[in-house]
Amino acid sequence: MSLGEPTSDSAPFFSDDSEAEGPEEQGGAAGQRPEEESPSGVSKVRALLTVLILCYINLLNYMDRFTVAGVLPDIEHYFGIDDGKSGLLQTVFICSYMFLAPFFGYLGDRYNRKFIMSFGIAFWSLVTLASSYTPKEHFWALLLTRGLVGVGEASYSTIAPTIIADLYVKGKRTNMLSVFYFAIPVGSGLGYIVGSQVSNVAKDWHWALRVTPGLGLIPKRGAIEARPEHHLHQTSWLTDLKALSKNYSFVLSTFGFTAVAFVTGSLALWAPTFLFRAAIFTGEKAPCVEAHCASSDSLIFGAITCVTGVLGVASGVQVSRQLRTKTPRADPLVCAAGLLLSAPFLYLAIVFAELSTVATYVFIFLGETFLSMNWAIVADILLYVVVPTRRSTAEALQIVISHLLGDAGSPYLIGVVSDSLRRTDSFLWQFRSLQLSLLLCSFVAVVGGAFFLATALFIERDRHRAENYVQTESTEAALWTWFLLDSQELVERNHLTDQNLFLPSV
Numbered sequence: 001m002s003l004g005e006p007t008s009d010s011a012p013f014f015s016d017d018s019e020a021e022g023p024e025e026q027g028g029a030a031g032q033r034p035e036e037e038s039p040s041g042v043s044k045v046r047a048l049l050t051v052l053i054l055c056y057i058n059l060l061n062y063m064d065r066f067t068v069a070g071v072l073p074d075i076e077h078y079f080g081i082d083d084g085k086s087g088l089l090q091t092v093f094i095c096s097y098m099f100l101a102p103f104f105g106y107l108g109d110r111y112n113r114k115f116i117m118s119f120g121i122a123f124w125s126l127v128t129l130a131s132s133y134t135p136k137e138h139f140w141a142l143l144l145t146r147g148l149v150g151v152g153e154a155s156y157s158t159i160a161p162t163i164i165a166d167l168y169v170k171g172k173r174t175n176m177l178s179v180f181y182f183a184i185p186v187g188s189g190l191g192y193i194v195g196s197q198v199s200n201v202a203k204d205w206h207w208a209l210r211v212t213p214g215l216g217l218i219p220k221r222g223a224i225e226a227r228p229e230h231h232l233h234q235t236s237w238l239t240d241l242k243a244l245s246k247n248y249s250f251v252l253s254t255f256g257f258t259a260v261a262f263v264t265g266s267l268a269l270w271a272p273t274f275l276f277r278a279a280i281f282t283g284e285k286a287p288c289v290e291a292h293c294a295s296s297d298s299l300i301f302g303a304i305t306c307v308t309g310v311l312g313v314a315s316g317v318q319v320s321r322q323l324r325t326k327t328p329r330a331d332p333l334v335c336a337a338g339l340l341l342s343a344p345f346l347y348l349a350i351v352f353a354e355l356s357t358v359a360t361y362v363f364i365f366l367g368e369t370f371l372s373m374n375w376a377i378v379a380d381i382l383l384y385v386v387v388p389t390r391r392s393t394a395e396a397l398q399i400v401i402s403h404l405l406g407d408a409g410s411p412y413l414i415g416v417v418s419d420s421l422r423r424t425d426s427f428l429w430q431f432r433s434l435q436l437s438l439l440l441c442s443f444v445a446v447v448g449g450a451f452f453l454a455t456a457l458f459i460e461r462d463r464h465r466a467e468n469y470v471q472t473e474s475t476e477a478a479l480w481t482w483f484l485l486d487s488q489e490l491v492e493r494n495h496l497t498d499q500n501l502f503l504p505s506v
Contacts (some may be wrong), residue, residue, distance in 0.1 A: 007109060047167045051176050055183045056159045057121060059452050061153050062187030063194060064128055065093070068146070069269045070195030070298040079139045083434070087415030090269045091408055092143050096150030096455020098158075105158040105396025106237055113159045124152025132207070144379040158399060162391040171321070173383070178317045178376040185309015185372050188268060192302025196272075214270060242392045242401045244397060248334075249385045249462035252455040257378045258402040259448020263346070263371060263441045272298040274359070274434050278353040293481035304365050312338070312372025320377055328463075329456040331377050336452035338373030343445035345370065350438050354431070371445070381455070385462040387469040414438060 068075065068089055076086055107116055131145035161177065168176050198207050235243075244250055279285040316334055322331035349363035385395040417437035422429045 017064075019256075029246075041393075043206070047291060048371045049169060051164055051179065054163065057156060057181050058180060058183035059187040059190070061124070061156065062184050063191040064124075064149065064154030065153075066188045066268050069272060069300065070192040071199045072273050074199060075142075078136060079142075081139060083415035083418045085139070085415075087275075087355065087412035088143060088267065089146055090167040090265065092147040093150050094403045094408035096147040098150075098400045100151055100154035101158050101396040101399040101403075102393070103396075104155045105392045105394075108495050113163060116155050117159055120152040120155025122152075124149055124156075127152070131245055154399070158392055158396045161379050161383065161395055165391060174317060174321070174376065174380050177379050177383075177483040178313050181379060182313050184375055185312065186306045189302040189304070189306030189309065190270060192298045192305065196298035196302070208248055235389070237393065240393045241397070244390065244394055246388070247385060247462050247465075248396075248458040249455050250382060252451050252458070253332060253335070253378055253381050253407075254398045254401050256332075256339070256448045256451035256455060257374065257398065258406040259339060259444050260371065260374050260378075260450065261402040261406030262444045263342070263448075266410040266438065266441050267346075267368075268407075268483035269411040270414055270434065270438060271364070272301050274350075274353065274431075274438060275301060275357075277431040277434060278360070279357070279425070280427050281354060282357075284357065292397065300361065301332065301364070304361065305368060308365055308368035309372045309375075312369045313376050315369070316373030317376050317475045319373070326461050331381050332452045332455035332459055333375045335377055335381075336449045336456070338370045339445045339449035339452065342367045342370035343449070346445065347439065347442040350435055350442075352360050353435060381459070385459070385466050402419070414440070 072086060072089075075081075075089070081087075101380060104120070106114060127148040128143050131142055131149070134142040134145065151443050161180065163174050164180055165173060167173075201207075251382045276285070318332050320334045323334060327333070345367035349367055352359040354364060382394055382398060383391060414434075414437045417440070418433040420433075421436055422433035
């Protein structure tokens with residue numbers, strides 16, 4: 001690496017064998033390290049503090065993302081918009097988020113991640129607060145500010161998992177990733193709960209959007225400090241993209257995760273509204289005719305999302321850990337099982353909404369639990385089939401694909417399909433059209449399960465390639481240096497071996 005290249009703040013990267021899973025995890029060289037330090041050379045306390053801060057910020061990100069869904073009936077009534085325009089609120093945010101992810105992924109692999117994340121968090125807090133002051137006549141302003149929120153989240157989401165990957169390896173990394181991804185369902189659930197309850201107390205949905213910006217100012221900026229790094233061989237961005245496109249485990253697991261994003265994005269925005277309309281259809285609740293649409297559905301759905309998220313992530317990691325002792329293909333198989341099992345329960349939840357509220361919530365609970373089994377495992381798959389110098393780029397690429405084909409369009413698609421199926425503006429058809437459009441989620445979940453099954457066919461090969469990438473890069477560097485040396489001088493100093501792969505001793 002030349003002196004002119006920008007430096008990164010990541011921890012030292014690991015040798016090829018440090019990334020491998022195996023029974024030697026607790027022994028060998030690891031046991032000789034000082035007890036107070038993690039494999040990265042950072043103290044255990046500092047590494048744990050870093051992960052906790054990242055988890056806290058991730059929690060706030062997802063709280064903010066789904067606060068809008070918790071007060072969506074209020075927003076629809078306030079602006080007088082239909083389901084299609086309501087779906088745009090999530091779609092605009094996801095679009096800006098996914099299109100900016102490659103940019104921040106490129107920066108994260110090459111520049112100081114501390115400053116990139118600090119900028120993103122500060123920008124996110126400001127535009128989220130600004131979105132809460134949108135006047136009634138300017139729905140476009142709410143769309144614009146929700147779109148700008150994606151700038152801050154893109155700078156954070158592409159970088160945070162790679163920092164955890166640099167701090168921990170093997171089983172500890174899987175555990176820390178599971179803690180980090182607990183924040184997704186828990187934050188999402190808290191978004192529904194906090195949004196709906198703050199709106200109820202204040203009698204104004206605008207106040208729901210003013211909670212997370214204040215909480216985002218609590219962590220100290222720069223808590224993740226720059227550290228010296230032993231760089232691997234850097235390649236160009238186009239070379240990285242070409243290598244990732246040939247990594248079948250990465251590509252197929254990304255498409256599988258896209259199905260997860262499609263389903264979660266659809267449910268995240270529309271489930272509380274669907275449950276509210278179902279209650280109106282069955283006569284359990286009165287229609288919303290005032291400016292404030294009080295509903296307990298966001299509170300209940302938020303609580304279910306929190307609990308199922310914790311159960312799903314924890315059970316997914318545990319089942320995968322147990323299954324790894326029997327097959328190295330455990331991770332994609334567990335992801336496939338999670339999606340394939342969630343599909344029938346989500347279908348039953350949607351169908352039973354008009355028959356039994358209790359049964360609907362039970363099926364939602366089971367469906368979301370199985371769906372949440374994927375979060376930490378998919379992240380771990382990416383980190384061990386992609387070499388360290390391409391991880392931020394890979395995270396960004398996965399964000400683009402999963403959101404572009406997943407939750408960027410799914411909320412809007414569900415809304416448009418619902419509007420197209422609605423024959424009249426009666427309460428019956430408001431419920432029925434949304435019910436029929438949400439059935440698409442079950443089909444997409446099955447397709448996602450098929451992608452993870454296909455991932456299992458390539459996972460061993462791609463992991464082996466990633467683990468041996470350091471040796472390959474060293475050999476290439478040696479060959480390149482060898483060609484730059486004067487061949488005659490080289491022969492005089494040291495006879496070449498048959499392989500001609502090593503530099504002469506000096």
